[in-house]
Amino acid sequence: MSALLAVAGVGKDYAKVETRRGRVRLVWDLLRGRAAAQVFRALDGVDFELQRGASLGVIGENGAGKSTLLKIVAGVIEPTRGSVRVNGRVGALLELGSGFHPEYTGLANIELAAALLGLPPHEIEGKRDEIIAFADIGEHIRQPIKHYSSGMVVRLGFAVATVLKPDVLITDEVLAVGDESFQKKCIAWIERYLEDGGTLLLCSHSMYHIQKLCRVALWLRDGRTERYGPSTDVAQAYLAFHEEKDASARQPLAEAQARAAGVYAIQSLELAPGDRIAQGADLTLSGEVLSPDGRPPAVLVGIARADGTSVYGVATDMDRVVLDEMRGDRYAFSLTLLRLALLPGKYIVRVHALDPEAVRLFDHVERSFVVTGETREFGLVQLPHRWGR
Amino acid sequence: MSDSTSVAAGTASLVAAGSAGRRNRALLRNFFGREIHTRYLGSITGLAWALLHPLALLAVYHFVFTTIFRAGGFQGHSFLLFVAVALWPWLAAQEALQRATVSLAGYAGLIRKVAFPHELVVYASVAATLALQFAGYLAVLLVLALVGEPVRFEGLILAIPLWLVMALAVLGLSLGLAALQVFIRDVEQVLMPTLMILMYLTPILYPLALVPEYLRPWVAANPFGWLVGRLRDCLLDGRLGLEWGDAVALAGALALFFGGRWVFRRLSPQFEDFL
Numbered sequence: 001m002s003a004l005l006a007v008a009g010v011g012k013d014y015a016k017v018e019t020r021r022g023r024v025r026l027v028w029d030l031l032r033g034r035a036a037a038q039v040f041r042a043l044d045g046v047d048f049e050l051q052r053g054a055s056l057g058v059i060g061e062n063g064a065g066k067s068t069l070l071k072i073v074a075g076v077i078e079p080t081r082g083s084v085r086v087n088g089r090v091g092a093l094l095e096l097g098s099g100f101h102p103e104y105t106g107l108a109n110i111e112l113a114a115a116l117l118g119l120p121p122h123e124i125e126g127k128r129d130e131i132i133a134f135a136d137i138g139e140h141i142r143q144p145i146k147h148y149s150s151g152m153v154v155r156l157g158f159a160v161a162t163v164l165k166p167d168v169l170i171t172d173e174v175l176a177v178g179d180e181s182f183q184k185k186c187i188a189w190i191e192r193y194l195e196d197g198g199t200l201l202l203c204s205h206s207m208y209h210i211q212k213l214c215r216v217a218l219w220l221r222d223g224r225t226e227r228y229g230p231s232t233d234v235a236q237a238y239l240a241f242h243e244e245k246d247a248s249a250r251q252p253l254a255e256a257q258a259r260a261a262g263v264y265a266i267q268s269l270e271l272a273p274g275d276r277i278a279q280g281a282d283l284t285l286s287g288e289v290l291s292p293d294g295r296p297p298a299v300l301v302g303i304a305r306a307d308g309t310s311v312y313g314v315a316t317d318m319d320r321v322v323l324d325e326m327r328g329d330r331y332a333f334s335l336t337l338l339r340l341a342l343l344p345g346k347y348i349v350r351v352h353a354l355d356p357e358a359v360r361l362f363d364h365v366e367r368s369f370v371v372t373g374e375t376r377e378f379g380l381v382q383l384p385h386r387w388g389r
Numbered sequence: 390m391s392d393s394t395s396v397a398a399g400t401a402s403l404v405a406a407g408s409a410g411r412r413n414r415a416l417l418r419n420f421f422g423r424e425i426h427t428r429y430l431g432s433i434t435g436l437a438w439a440l441l442h443p444l445a446l447l448a449v450y451h452f453v454f455t456t457i458f459r460a461g462g463f464q465g466h467s468f469l470l471f472v473a474v475a476l477w478p479w480l481a482a483q484e485a486l487q488r489a490t491v492s493l494a495g496y497a498g499l500i501r502k503v504a505f506p507h508e509l510v511v512y513a514s515v516a517a518t519l520a521l522q523f524a525g526y527l528a529v530l531l532v533l534a535l536v537g538e539p540v541r542f543e544g545l546i547l548a549i550p551l552w553l554v555m556a557l558a559v560l561g562l563s564l565g566l567a568a569l570q571v572f573i574r575d576v577e578q579v580l581m582p583t584l585m586i587l588m589y590l591t592p593i594l595y596p597l598a599l600v601p602e603y604l605r606p607w608v609a610a611n612p613f614g615w616l617v618g619r620l621r622d623c624l625l626d627g628r629l630g631l632e633w634g635d636a637v638a639l640a641g642a643l644a645l646f647f648g649g650r651w652v653f654r655r656l657s658p659q660f661e662d663f664l
Contacts, residue, residue, distance in 0.1 A: 014662055023572045023663075031655050075504030077661050099503050101496075103427065115419040116503055118412025 003049035004199055005073065005168060009082035010046045011223075012068050013039035035080075042068045043223045045082070048216075050168070055200035057214030057231050059207070059238055065223040066203045070170050073201060086167075099160075106141035106148075106156055107132075113160045127163050135159035151182045158189045169193065172203045187212065207235040243306070243368065264297040264353035265290045265363040267330065271349070279344055279373030279382075286334035287365075288326060289353050296323045298358035299333045299351060306346035306368065311380050317358035341381040344373040416505055420513030429521060440525045443480050447473055447529075450594055464596055466625050470538045473529055474624050475593045475617040478552065481522030482559050482613070483584050489514045489563035490570050490577050497664040507657045508650065511567050515560050523552060530624070544623030551619055554635075558612070558642040561649030568656040571663050593617055612641060 015036030017026050026036055043065040050056050058066050071077045072084060099113045110131050114124040132141055135156045137148075145153060161169050171190075190213055194200060204210055210217050210231050217231035219238050227234045269287040277283050291297045302313035316323065316333070323331035333351075352364040375382075429439055447469065454460045455468045463471040492514035493500065493507065500507055534540040570576040591613045592600070600608050608614060615638060622628045 015659060020573075026659075027569065027572045027656065030659060031652065033655070071502075071661070074502075076500075076502060078658050099499065101423075101498060104423070108423070112419055112423075115412070115415040116505060118409075118415055120411065120415055121418075 003085075004052040004054075004087055005050040005201075006085040006087070007046060007048050007069075007073065007082070008085070010069070010072055010079045010084060011044040011081035012042045012065075012072060012077065013080045014042050016040045041223055043072070043079075043220075046218075046220070046223075046225050048218055048225075048228060050199060050201065052167075052199055053194070053197045054216065055194055055202065055214045057210035057217040057234075058201065058203045058220065059205070059210055059217055059234065060220035060226075064220040066220055067172060068223075069220065070172055070201065070203055073168075074170055100145050100153065100157070102146040103144055105144050106135070106137065109145055109156070110160060114164060117164050117166060119164070131156075131159045131163045134162055154182075154186065158186070162189070162193065165198070168199045168201060170201045170203075173205070207239055211235050262292045263362045264292065264355060266299075266351050266353050266365040269349075269351055269365045269367055271367055271369055275367065275369040277340060277369060277371055279342065279371050279375065280339050282336055282338050283340050283369075284334060284336040285349060285351065286332070287351065288330045288332055289323065291329050291331055294329050295356045296325065296331050297356060297362075298354040299323065300354055300358075300361070301335050302350045302352070303337075303342070304348045304350065305380060306348060308348075309380070311342065311347070315354065315358055317354075340371065341383070342371045343377055343379060343382060344371050344375060346370050413506060413509060417509050417513055420509055421516055424513050424517035425521070428517065439521055440528060443477055443525060444529070446480070447476060450476070454594065460595070460599075462596060462599060464598070464621070464625070467538060470533055470540065470625065471596070471621070472594055473533060474620050477522060477526040477529060478555060478616065478620065479588060479591065479593050479613065481519055481526070482555060483588070484522065485515045485518040485559050486563055486566065486584065487577075487580060488518055489559075490566040490580055492563075493567050493571055493660065493664060500664055501661050507660055508564065508653060511563050511653070512560065515556070515563050519552070519556050519559070526552075539625075541624055541627035544625075544627055544629065547623040547629050548620055551616060551623075554639055554642045555616055557639075558645045561642070561645035561647070564646075564649035564653040566649075568653040568660075571656065571660050587611075587613070591617065612638065 013035070015026050016038040017023050017036075022038075029036055046065075046069060048056060058069060060066050068077070072079050075084075099116045100109045101112060104112060107128070110128055111124055114127065119127070135141065135152075135158075137152050137155060140148060140152060141156075145156075148156070187209070190200065190202075194213070200213065202210065202214055214231045216229065217227075217234035218225060219227040219234050227237050267288040267290050269285065271277075272284040272286070273281070285301060289297045289299060298316045300313060300315040303311045305311060314335075323333050326332050346368060347370070348366055348368050350364055350366045353362045354360060355362070450472055451469055454472075460468070489511050492510050496507075496510045499505070500510075530540050530542070534542070566576055566580065590608065591611050592608060597605060597609060597614065597618065615634060619632075619635070
């Protein structure tokens with residue numbers, strides 16, 4: 001069986017227009033059937049296939065071209081290059097909640113969504129009650145959508161999608177809406193939709209959702225496919241990429257730069273014995289801080305798990321420690337964490353430079369380290385404990 | 390798989406050709422209903438205002454022209470009837486153009502997110518305005534007849550096709566203006582005074598015969614002036630014969646429509662980025 005959706009070599013250029021004159025110029029070019037003089041390449045050479053009943057996750061940073069790709073798939077915009085093929089019973093592709101008009105009531109929006117899918121009025125009649133029942137938002141259905149909470153909008157969107165059954169459901173960051181319990185419901189809805197043979201194109205920043213709901217994922221970076229494959233692999237590669245990127249972004253500030261900006265800046269950070277440390281060993285964090293005014297700065301050290309959960313933080317002023325001056329406005333710090341209680345896993349140490357009063361945070365530097373060990377305990381740290389009396 | 394659609398660069402719709410027509414009709418119906426509803430039925434005074442505004446204008450013009458200027462020579466008709474027959478189509482065309490020019494902005498959310506022919510928005514906007522204004526036109530003719538003005542209702546046989554020719558031309562202009570407005574926001578600003586000036590250059594409030602001889606060909610060349618003249622022919626004088634000018638006008642309206650649609654279709658793929 002051929003794919004329900006086949007995207008081949010798709011690219012999209014957006015006209016780059018800054019001035020009013022540029023707009024007039026663009027209109028003139030378009031009328032003559034020419035491409036815009038200056039373009040921004042939003043998407044280039046993207047390929048993927050989607051089988052009926054399959055689900056594809058699209059990930060990438062903001063501005064990577066995710067929304068552009070979804071719009072091309074939905075037919076909202078035409079690709080500048082390449083082709084999109086839709087096979088089989090060609091139905092509409094619906095972006096969840098997208099067809100909603102904020103001024104319309106819920107009921108009117110149901111009709112609009114049905115019309116967008118090409119349903120004649122007599123068919124809408126039967127479906128309306130079903131959608132209202134599914135959405136279950138009570139009297140709000142007679143209110144304009146703009147008065148809805150974002151959760152209610154999504155709920156109505158799911159109801160429309162569930163009952164009207166578009167061939168492909170496109171959702172762009174829907175799961176970022178609402179509280180945790182609502183998100184759980186959304187996921188349950190999507191899972192049921194997939195179980196019923198629905199086809200899903202999901203765009204999300206949450207790797208958890210991507211891995212849970214999609215078998216295959218596409219990672220877009222600067223408009224190009226960075227990786228395409230099983231969602232777990234792609235999601236892990238994406239997370240690893242971000243870890244590295246964050247780490248490289250937290251390198252020490254150059255001395256000249258720090259002096260010019262007049263900020264207290266961390267100049268170096270060393271981990272001893274290294275970035276791999278056995279559970280229960282001593283970990284020493286040391287380095288130098290630059291003080292632009294020659295007064296001894298304060299230093300705050302924080303430990304967090306790789307996902308950002310804070311574990312512990314302590315500053316020099318809390319322990320009434322004053323840093324030693326080294327040479328030329330540089331102060332040394334050294335902190336040893338005794339018999340490291342952290343359980344095996346990946347952690348981040350973050351050192352902040354503060355002013356001598358320990359009031360204002362300036363520069364910070366990050367390093368990641370791994371705690372090794374064989375243990376079946378859960379959590380972040382090993383708490384001193386005793387069983388029995 | 391028999392019915393597969395390929396969307397290469399150039400073609401837009403993902404909906405198969407057969408169901409596309411049905412879907413577009415459903416959409417147009419929906420947009421049209423929505424336009425009528427939000428414009429006139431949304432507020433209690435909305436519908437009344439649609440009729441009151443031209444009536445008030447008519448009353449003011451009547452006062453200024455017959456009481457203050459004591460103008461005469463309305464081809465043997467009362468000023469009220471003479472102006473009402475022409476003023477309504479003008480106000481209808483004006484309102485349709487003004488609303489349609491900015492209509493796409495109201496559907497920005499939809500245009501950015503859903504694939505559908507953007508023309509439908511303009512069609513619905515123009516259709517809603519003209520339908521309501523035509524209803525108002527009939528109502529006013531009826532009222533004028535009831536107060537004893539000699540309205541020739543058999544003239545509607547010609548007046549209705551004349552309105553349709555006007556609708557075609559207005560639709561074409563609206564398509565072009567609405568598309569341009571997306572890129573160049575000044576269109577809306579320029580349109581208003583332009584229409585105002587055009588109104589006074591069109592023999593709506595005065596007969597062509599009052600225009601000085603040397604200016605008359607210029608004023609007569611105004612297509613709207615032609616429409617107004619023809620409406621007076623049939624509704625005031627009961628002259629129902631067709632003229633060569635009618636064919637020229639129809640051809641002109643068709644050219645405007647297809648020209649406007651051409652401009653619209655050239656520009657519409659970029660709407661999503663500029664709305």
